[in-house]
Amino acid sequence: MALNIIQDQTLTFEQKVVNLARYAENTLNVLNISDEIQVLREAGIICDLFEGNAPYRPRYILPDYEKLMKKGCSFLELAPPTNIWEATHTLLIFYKHVPSITTMPVYIGNIDTLLEPFIENEEEARLAIKLFLTHIDRTITDSFCHANIGPKSTRAGRIILELEQELQNATPNITLKYDDTTSREFAELAIVTALKTAKPSFANDKMFKTELGEYGIASCYNGLPVAGGAHTLVRMNLAKLAMTVTDTEEFFETALPRAMECMANYIEERIRFIIEESTFFETNFLVKEGFIRKDNFTSMFGLVGLAECVNNLLSIEGHDDRFGHSQVANDLGEHIIEIMHTFIIEHVSPHCGATKERLLLHAQVGIGDDINVSPGCRIPIGEEPELLQHLVQSARFHKYFPSGIGDIFPFEVTAFNNPAYVLRIIEGAFKEGMRYFSLYSTESDVIRITGYLVKKSEIEKLDQGIATLQDTVVLGQGQVRNGRVLERKVQK
Structure with missing residues (x-):
């Protein structure tokens, strides 16, 4: 296996180093895992999403970058920046030292408000920010890296959006925190940018703030506390779980309760190792200097395949209703989520100080190996109803998922001519209770795979056996082949 990694011609040197490190980590067996949990893991019903056998850092870390800009960093010998060049370089240096599941930062801050105070000359700032964004794309070679902007319009925010249209980079992913203080001009510029580059997505800022307080959007679309993060994300494949039962009674009375209990225990064991044995929180400078706090972390209880789960359970009972197209199917789906939500509320997770010792439910976006398994609570690709119904x-499911859920809507190129129309759609969706809205156009090279971004042209290179800079291209290739992401219904 290690030799295969070394000899793989589609991996860059950096990708080989990361893969070899993961291979080495997975030779360890340090977690206390019951036989029942292991059976569910081997069946693919419970999955830790490649976190490794010996978790030695939290999966998602969201540093307090505002503190960095105000006070600098002793460990990295960085003084507080005083101009736009120092500001961008301070952030770039700091990013290099922020770990995560990907080995690279999954959250790089509200970059518009971080840079706005240092803009004196817009022409100079544009050059500095252009180099800043280019540097991120070329060195943080993983599109789970996520920047935030908004909610208010700023000069930095406008420059970032205009440059993203020009640069056409897959990294960083970007979210616009949208609320009633966001100007329509800024929001419409964001929509045009998203149609060209698949970013930014729109986050319902009021909804996230109400539930999480000071938050950031990290990785795909994960809402988490700033100056904290998430120890781990483990997911349940509801589609596979439903295939193990003979009727709905068995699913609700036995299969689902046992799977939830096992997964919660597995999550707690992963948290325990990080907190009690890894020494991360005792040694890392991010903790020592207050950029993150041990008591400001949570963990994520993920799920995928709700649609396939519902469809299979109804089929067992002799019904042909389909998730997304039937009140019966949709109600059954929400019933499943309500049960999982209740379980989360009742389960005590002592180290999740950020969320009152509770885990957070998360609609996981899937992995490249998933076949006939829809992300989170999404309607299967190819079965999408008309836009309003969709x-x-x-939206009815979004209230259950404070740590992340979202849907993706490709638009025809004609949408470029009417961004105000698209904005009204987003505003209507948020009024219905939707948390997160993503869009791109059919003509865009940069596309949103599930939550992360990849260029179609890069997937084509990988198909030809040519190594690509971004390691997420491999995941995107799998989703194109197995998840039919290029076949989403296009909105007109």
């Missing part, structure tokens, strides 16, 4: 059906 938005209403989707």
Whole structure:
């Protein structure tokens, strides 16, 4: 296996180093895992999403970058920046030292408000920010890296959006925190940018703030506390779980409760190792200097394949209703989520100080190996209803997922001519209770795979056996082949 990694011609040197490190980590067996949990892991019903056998850092870390800009960093010998060049370089240096599941930062801050105070000359700032964004794309070679902007319009925010249209980079992913203080001009510029580059997505800022307080959007679309993060994300494949039962009674009375209990225990064991044995929180400078706090972390209880789970359970009972198209199917789907939500509320997770010792439910976006398994609570690709019905059906699930859920809507190129129309759609979706809205156009090279971004042209290179800079291209290739992401219904 290690030799295969070394000899793989589609991996860059950096990608080989990361893969070899993961291979070495997975030779360890340090977690206390019951036989029942292991059976569910081997069946693919429970999955730790490649976190490794010996978790030695939290999966997602969201540093307090505002503190960095105000006070600098002793460990990295960085003084507080005083101009736009120092500001961008301070951030770039700091990013290099922020770990995560990907080995690279999954959250790089509200970059518009971080840079705005240092803009004196817009022409100079544009050059500095252009180099800043280019540097991120070329060195943080993983599109789970996520920047935030908004909610208010700033000069830095406008420059970032305009440059993203020009640069056409897959990294960083970007979210616009949208609320009633966001100017329509800024929001419409964001929509045009998203149609060209698949970013930014729109986050319902009021909804996230109410539930999480000071938050950031990290990785795909994960809402988490700033100056904290998430120890781990483990997911349940509901589609596979439903295949193990003979009727709905068995699913609700036995299979689902046992799977939830096992997964919660597995999550707690992973948290325990990080907190009690890894020494991360005792030794890392991010903790020592207050950029993150041990008591400001949570963990994520993920799920995928709700649609396939519902469809299979109804089929067992002799019904042909389909998730997304039937009140019966949609109600059954929400019933499953309500049960999982209740379980989360009742389960005590002592180290999740950020969320009152509770885990957070998360609609996981899937992995490249998933076949016939839809992300989170999404309607399967190819079965999407008309837009209004789709938005209403989707929105009913978003209230259960404070740590992340979202839907993706490709638009025809004609949408470029009417961004105000698209904005009204987003505003209507948020009024219905939708948390997160992503869009791109059919003509865009940069596309949103599930939550992360990849260039179609880079997937084509990988198909030809040519190594690509971004390691997430491999994941995107799998989703194109197995998840039909290029076949989403296009909105007109």
